[in-house]
Amino acid sequence: xxxxxxxxxxxxxxxxxxxxxxxxxxxxxxxxxxxxxxxxxxxxxxxxxxxxxxxxxxxxxxxxxxxxxxxxxxxxxxxxxxxxxxxxxxxxxxxxxxxxxxxxxxxxxxxxxxxxxxxxxxxxxxxxxxxxxxxxxx
Amino acid sequence: xxxxxxxxxxxxxxxxxxxxxxxxxxxxxxxxxxxxxxxxxxxxxxxxxxxxxxxxxxxxxxxxxxxxxxxxxxxxxxxxxxxxxxxxxxxxxxxxxxxxxxxxxxxxxxxxxxxxxxxxxxxxxxxxxxxxxxxxxxxxxxxxxxxxxxxxxxxxxxxxxxxxxxxxxxxxxxxxxxxxxxxxxxxxxxxxxxxxxxxxxxxxxxxxxxxxxxxxxxxxxxxxxxxxxxxxxxxxxxxxxxxxxxxxxxxxxxxxxxxxxxxxxxxxxxxxxxxxxxxxxxxxxxxxxxxxxxxxxxxxxxxxxxxxxxxxxxxxxxxxxxxxxxxxxxxxxxxxxxxxxxxxxxxxxxxxxxxxxxxxxxxxxxxxxxxxxxxxxxxxxxxxxxxxxxxxxxxxxxxxxxxxxxxxxxxxxxxxxxxxxxxxxxxxxxxxxxxxxxxxxxxxxxxxxxxxxxxxxxxxxxxxxxxxxxxxxxxxxxxxxxxxxxxxxxxxxxxxxxxxxxxxxxxxxxxxxxxxxxxxxxxxxxxxxxxxxxxxxxxxxxxxxxxxxxxxxxxxxxxxxxxxxxxxxxxxxxxxxxxxxxxxxxxxxxxxxxxxxxxxxxxxxxxxxxxxxxxxxxxxxxxxxxxxxxxxxxxxxxxxxxxxxxxxxxxxxxxxxxxxxxxxx
Numbered sequence: 001x002x003x004x005x006x007x008x009x010x011x012x013x014x015x016x017x018x019x020x021x022x023x024x025x026x027x028x029x030x031x032x033x034x035x036x037x038x039x040x041x042x043x044x045x046x047x048x049x050x051x052x053x054x055x056x057x058x059x060x061x062x063x064x065x066x067x068x069x070x071x072x073x074x075x076x077x078x079x080x081x082x083x084x085x086x087x088x089x090x091x092x093x094x095x096x097x098x099x100x101x102x103x104x105x106x107x108x109x110x111x112x113x114x115x116x117x118x119x120x121x122x123x124x125x126x127x128x129x130x131x132x133x134x135x136x137x138x
Numbered sequence: 139x140x141x142x143x144x145x146x147x148x149x150x151x152x153x154x155x156x157x158x159x160x161x162x163x164x165x166x167x168x169x170x171x172x173x174x175x176x177x178x179x180x181x182x183x184x185x186x187x188x189x190x191x192x193x194x195x196x197x198x199x200x201x202x203x204x205x206x207x208x209x210x211x212x213x214x215x216x217x218x219x220x221x222x223x224x225x226x227x228x229x230x231x232x233x234x235x236x237x238x239x240x241x242x243x244x245x246x247x248x249x250x251x252x253x254x255x256x257x258x259x260x261x262x263x264x265x266x267x268x269x270x271x272x273x274x275x276x277x278x279x280x281x282x283x284x285x286x287x288x289x290x291x292x293x294x295x296x297x298x299x300x301x302x303x304x305x306x307x308x309x310x311x312x313x314x315x316x317x318x319x320x321x322x323x324x325x326x327x328x329x330x331x332x333x334x335x336x337x338x339x340x341x342x343x344x345x346x347x348x349x350x351x352x353x354x355x356x357x358x359x360x361x362x363x364x365x366x367x368x369x370x371x372x373x374x375x376x377x378x379x380x381x382x383x384x385x386x387x388x389x390x391x392x393x394x395x396x397x398x399x400x401x402x403x404x405x406x407x408x409x410x411x412x413x414x415x416x417x418x419x420x421x422x423x424x425x426x427x428x429x430x431x432x433x434x435x436x437x438x439x440x441x442x443x444x445x446x447x448x449x450x451x452x453x454x455x456x457x458x459x460x461x462x463x464x465x466x467x468x469x470x471x472x473x474x475x476x477x478x479x480x481x482x483x484x485x486x487x488x489x490x491x492x493x494x495x496x497x498x499x500x501x502x503x504x505x506x507x508x509x510x511x512x513x514x515x516x517x518x519x520x521x522x523x524x525x526x527x528x529x530x531x532x533x534x535x536x537x538x539x540x541x542x543x544x545x546x547x548x549x550x551x552x553x554x555x556x557x558x559x560x561x562x563x564x565x566x567x568x569x570x571x572x573x574x575x576x577x578x579x580x581x582x583x584x585x586x587x588x589x590x591x592x593x594x595x596x597x598x599x600x601x602x603x604x605x606x607x608x609x610x611x612x613x614x615x616x617x618x619x620x621x622x623x624x625x626x627x628x629x630x631x632x633x634x635x636x637x638x639x640x641x642x643x644x645x646x647x648x649x650x651x652x653x654x655x656x657x658x659x660x661x662x663x664x665x666x667x668x669x670x671x672x673x674x675x676x677x678x679x680x681x682x683x684x685x686x687x688x689x690x691x692x693x694x695x696x697x698x699x700x701x702x703x704x705x706x707x708x709x710x711x712x713x714x715x716x717x718x719x720x721x722x723x724x725x726x727x728x729x730x731x732x733x734x735x736x737x738x739x740x741x742x743x744x745x746x747x748x749x750x751x752x753x754x755x756x757x758x759x760x761x762x763x764x765x766x767x768x769x770x771x772x773x774x775x776x777x778x779x780x781x782x783x784x785x786x787x788x789x790x791x792x793x794x795x796x797x798x799x800x801x802x803x
Contacts (some may be wrong), residue, residue, distance in 0.1 A: 007482045019498040026530035034520035068745015
């Protein structure tokens with residue numbers, strides 16, 4: 001390998017190594033478990049660094065919201081277990097009954113989950129329930 | 139109608155298979171008869187697919203709810219514009235659109251190459267039609283838009299109001315033009331490998347196609363971001379969501395490819411790398427299409443999922459990649475580089491570093507997006523990484539890339555002396571230093587945004603200098619006026635100066651991104667009528683609320699006066715809408731948009747008991763630069779993609795030469 005090629009190769013290695021370090025460092029601080037409601041309730045993951053994202057569906061009729069106040073209380077489920085949730089910020093438009101949601105936060109002492117992040121999924125673009133005239137799924 | 143459509147779809151499948159077979163056989167045995175037959179089959183497939191698409195659109199316009207697809211996404215009251223474009227509202231229709239776009243591109247390629255590239259064409263046709271064939275298999279056997287319902291509903295489900303929006307309508311087709319556009323360079327690359335014609339003719343043929351695909355992919359991404367900014371009401375435009383990343387990855391590697399092919403054209407180097415890069419870009423394109431609709435990674439854009447479409451896509455991707463890489467390995471001995479790297483201080487070197495950084499970035503996005511799937515495979519639990527990871531990795535990479543963008547065009551091929559560099563960079567360097575110190579003095583002390591602004595200004599200075607020097611040189615040589623010289627300069631070398639314009643646009647965009655992320659401010663306030671709340675230099679005064687009811691919706695609109703000091707600059711009307719069928723609430727944001735930054739106002743809630751309303755306001759400095767930057771990119775791409783030829787210059791009269799200068803014919 002000529003001297004120039006060696007210079008370039010070294011430069012390339014340095015840049016790649018820098019990116020790799022950047023990558024690893026950024027990775028460490030930003031991981032979060034992503035689990036179902038029942039997984040979370042049955043095995044609360046410990047470790048102060050670990051954040052957890054929990055997915056589930058909003059239990060129909062469980063949304064309690066005071067008009068004129070920020071925040072909401074509701075229940076979410078994955079079909080097996082149900083969890084109560086508190087959230088204190090403005091709600092996304094897609095947050096309705098039966099919406100799929102993802103919450104991030106910590107379980108409070110009163111067994112109500114304190115969410116600091118709440119995401120609700122966009123209406124499914126590719127799935128449409130077909131209802132017949134009586135309103136039942138076809 | 140369903141039967142008609144299904145038959146057409148099946149015929150398209152058969153035609154595409156024949157197109158592949160005839161083209162391959164014809165290319166291998168040098169039989170022009172077979173090759174022509176393959177091309178005719180390709181054109182036939184296109185015709186059949188277009189008819190299919192037209193049938194689906196007609197079905198929507200005619201409210202044919204016996205078709206499951208129509209019943210699922212339309213209803214009688216839906217505006218006809220959205221019925222017209224509901225084709226891509228759902229899985230099967232969007233697949234039909236994808237393959238129709240591809241079939242159209244095949245026809246264009248065939249027409250473009252009737253009298254040239256006859257060695258490469260059969261294999262390119264075969265590759266493209268093989269992709270078409272795959273999609274027709276999906277359409278016929280997995281996701282058929284002509285599927286019927288046993289019980290015909292009286293009315294359809296209707297389309298979600300969030301999707302009944304002009305931006306949402308054009309976003310998928312534009313993205314598809316991008317995704318599908320990348321198939322053409324891929325096909326010609328495979329064609330070069332299959333035919334053994336490994337010089338850079340495949341690159342020259344596909345340069346404009348690559349630009350085209352890159353451009354529409356980028357535009358689709360921007361459009362998606364702009365729509366999210368306008369409609370979703372969270373004040374941002376990019377969240378590193380898997381579906382967003384899916385489109386970004388091929389765009390990043392496409393950018394790398396656009397640059398590295400220049401090295402092959404100029405110096406005959408990187409032949410293997412270019413082939414690999416275009417294969418990866420197309421692979422990421424298919425991967426992006428797969429990611430968006432398979433439900434494999436959880437996303438807020440929940441376009442799930444029809445059971446086995448995910449695995450089928452992955453198998454197709456795997457087979458395509460294996461074949462492509464296999465062909466590459468087969469031809470490896472013949473892919474000899476013509477030159478070697480002469481110096482670290484050269485344009486080749488700058489481009490190589492550019493590629494390294496871009497591929498590193500794409501890899502980080504891929505890894506971060508797929509991490510939950512990988513961890514679930516190995517540990518049973520999904521682990522996700524959020525936006526902070528993507529930002530932390532990509533901001534430094536972007537900064538390095540911006541620097542290279544300034545350095546690259548000014549560095550010579552093969553080798554540059556440090557003295558030459560110094561002379562070229564002294565003015566932009568001084569300009570940058572002045573800019574940086576001024577910004578620092580004005581309060582921009584945070585290192586990352588300051589670096590971003592400084593580096594972007596460096597690039598802008600170098601580009602302006604390039605245009606200036608070029609215009610002046612041309613004026614001296616040709617004797618034309620300033621404007622004529624400027625236009626003539628661009629026209630004479632559209633690829634280069636179009637490229638400069640694209641870079642310029644990207645710098646403006648990056649400035650917008652840096653400013654609107656690093657210096658965003660926000661406030662949430664609960665106010666009574668007549669009262670105000672403040673954000674930065676603005677005071678927002680809540681005046682009143684008006685409620686309107688229509689058949690399916692209740693609309694609550696607030697009126698808010700925006701004051702700057704004691705000047706009333708604007709009145710905003712943020713509103714909330716509550717739909718019944720389906721149950722949906724939407725936020726309609728309103729903005730005050732001077733160039734220095736958007737004042738973005740969200741109406742969150744209203745308490746009927748005490749008449750207080752809750753608002754959230756964001757100030758996004760320089761966010762208009764993001765959209766305007768892309769406008770400049772559009773201009774630059776347009777220039778770069780134009781064919782050779784100087785019509786403008788031929789029509790501009792050469793003025794009296796500047797005194798002392800000699801006019802050359």
